[in-house]
Amino acid sequence: MLLPYFDLWGPGVGVVVACSLYVLVLYFYDSYGIRKYPGPFTAKFSYAWIIWVGITGRRSQKIHDAHNRYGPIIRISPCEISFSDPAVYPVIHSFNSKAAKSSFYDSFGAIGLRNVFTTRSKTDHGQKRRLLQSLFTVQVAREFTPRTSSIMTRLIDKWESRYISSKTGFIWFDCAPWITLLAFDFIGEFIFGESFGMIESGLDSVTVPNDLQFPFVIGKATDVQHCQVQTMSLTHLVSMRERYNYPLGLLPKWWRPVGRRVLRKEVQAAKTFSAFVAYRFAQRLSTTAPHSQDTRDLVGRFLHKSKVQNEEFKPESLVADLITILVAGSDTTRNSLIAALHYLAKSQNAQHDLQAELDSHMISHVTNYTDIEGLPYLNACLNETLRLYSPVGIGLPRTVPHPGMSISGAWVAGGTTVGVPIYTVHRNEALWGEHPEEFRPGRWLQGDGAQGLDADALKAFSDGPMRCIGRHLALAQLRVMIASIFIRFDVALEDPENPLHIEEWFVRKATKCRIGLRRRRALSPDISAGIH
Numbered sequence: 001m002l003l004p005y006f007d008l009w010g011p012g013v014g015v016v017v018a019c020s021l022y023v024l025v026l027y028f029y030d031s032y033g034i035r036k037y038p039g040p041f042t043a044k045f046s047y048a049w050i051i052w053v054g055i056t057g058r059r060s061q062k063i064h065d066a067h068n069r070y071g072p073i074i075r076i077s078p079c080e081i082s083f084s085d086p087a088v089y090p091v092i093h094s095f096n097s098k099a100a101k102s103s104f105y106d107s108f109g110a111i112g113l114r115n116v117f118t119t120r121s122k123t124d125h126g127q128k129r130r131l132l133q134s135l136f137t138v139q140v141a142r143e144f145t146p147r148t149s150s151i152m153t154r155l156i157d158k159w160e161s162r163y164i165s166s167k168t169g170f171i172w173f174d175c176a177p178w179i180t181l182l183a184f185d186f187i188g189e190f191i192f193g194e195s196f197g198m199i200e201s202g203l204d205s206v207t208v209p210n211d212l213q214f215p216f217v218i219g220k221a222t223d224v225q226h227c228q229v230q231t232m233s234l235t236h237l238v239s240m241r242e243r244y245n246y247p248l249g250l251l252p253k254w255w256r257p258v259g260r261r262v263l264r265k266e267v268q269a270a271k272t273f274s275a276f277v278a279y280r281f282a283q284r285l286s287t288t289a290p291h292s293q294d295t296r297d298l299v300g301r302f303l304h305k306s307k308v309q310n311e312e313f314k315p316e317s318l319v320a321d322l323i324t325i326l327v328a329g330s331d332t333t334r335n336s337l338i339a340a341l342h343y344l345a346k347s348q349n350a351q352h353d354l355q356a357e358l359d360s361h362m363i364s365h366v367t368n369y370t371d372i373e374g375l376p377y378l379n380a381c382l383n384e385t386l387r388l389y390s391p392v393g394i395g396l397p398r399t400v401p402h403p404g405m406s407i408s409g410a411w412v413a414g415g416t417t418v419g420v421p422i423y424t425v426h427r428n429e430a431l432w433g434e435h436p437e438e439f440r441p442g443r444w445l446q447g448d449g450a451q452g453l454d455a456d457a458l459k460a461f462s463d464g465p466m467r468c469i470g471r472h473l474a475l476a477q478l479r480v481m482i483a484s485i486f487i488r489f490d491v492a493l494e495d496p497e498n499p500l501h502i503e504e505w506f507v508r509k510a511t512k513c514r515i516g517l518r519r520r521r522a523l524s525p526d527i528s529a530g531i532h
């Protein structure tokens, strides 16, 4: 009887000794010399803490709490330190490389191709970004607003027909699923020149090819009609993709093969999502030959630009970028708009001030973007939403160049991963004034003792050469979306005491937001007459 017992003891003790040695080596080896910095105990010798905070869905909040507890420079993994000082933000975002060790930039891409987001070195990234950047100018964003406006009208008509049954009471519903459809329709229109028709159908279904090898045979775009397809939920595909990319990005490189085995379903969904984007791309090409002058959408503008600049057109590379643009451009906007609705519904004073501003400009319907682009209170509400909510809240990891440098008074060795959490910067009292945790659009305006804030202090879109490429587009569409809703409706929260429920992966996601809508009665007769 004792024999099998002792048989298990041997390997068991071996595993414990090996793990202890591994921990001790990591602790004492300390190749980046960062053991001296305070932080959660397990982060000194393992990735356990950062993985744990990552999977709690509250990473930004927990790192913020750790800064409050341990100080402005903390160690959050054996190779990463986090700074809370906002002055460090521009310093580290001028570095040449996005970080590779235990980082999102290295785990992305079920299709094995780097895109503009996952390309890490500044030189390669610059090359990739050069052409794309010219397709995301302020001008492009402005020109696109009539189409955002018309998608908004579709959503508002749906809400009117479903939820506005009386002129007096509020009708309560969860706006989050609708705003998901809106964000997908918008990005479909922007990239492929036509929306996915989701608001119309009330469903988030898309057509996906059965053969996942298909995307990389884009040369056969003309065969797209003969492709076997099935219908799937785009929300499901996007969230499964993130459930693969995000946890994998938390793991050190050598653990990732294990992660891929565990997350088989998620890997499959990520591949299916890539196939879906390639399929839509092939459909789009089948209507317009490459290198034509059709610039109605991002694909068309890309083809046109690459022809003008004499760049070689690599379909796989463009599809890899479209995959990231589709996700980056829908998820962030969705969550920002839900947050704006939540905060403005909660702060009825702010909502009245916004409506008063819209009314005073006799805006009845957003037909002309220039009517709203410069409205101070609308912009203050938008900035305050992006500050307080900030769809990306983490410290985006960057690698310190060799041999190292002094950052915020601390010597940091070359190769160390560093980050400044956006969530924490956006709650810095010295920067934003009193009660940074409260939604107060007034802090962005001058007058009544307020100085007015500098929009550059806002890091929602990050900073430096790798900052968000879609920021002009995002700001323009959010202005149109917020104005369109508050011109038309009074908005209230079903339970004003409940905070917005957020689940954080790479992006902080608002999981639900129950609001009430009431058609506005306070509109002046002139404005009411303009509403149809």
Ligand code: HEM
Pocket (backbone or CB within 6 Å): 116, 117, 118, 129, 324, 325, 328, 329, 330, 332, 333, 336, 390, 391, 392, 396, 459, 460, 461, 462, 465, 466, 467, 468, 469, 470, 471, 473, 474
């Ligand atoms: C409120 C809306 C948005 C927010 C808060 C936001 C935020 C961000 C942030 C923080 C980054 C930097 C990531 C990093 O350095 O690792 C980023 C990058 C990026 N964003 Fe956005 N984004 C928004 C909307 C959009 C839109 C509408 C698009 C496109 C349609 C877009 C496309 C991209 C792309 C392609 C990158 C990668 C840029 C690069 O690495 O050069 N984003 N975004």
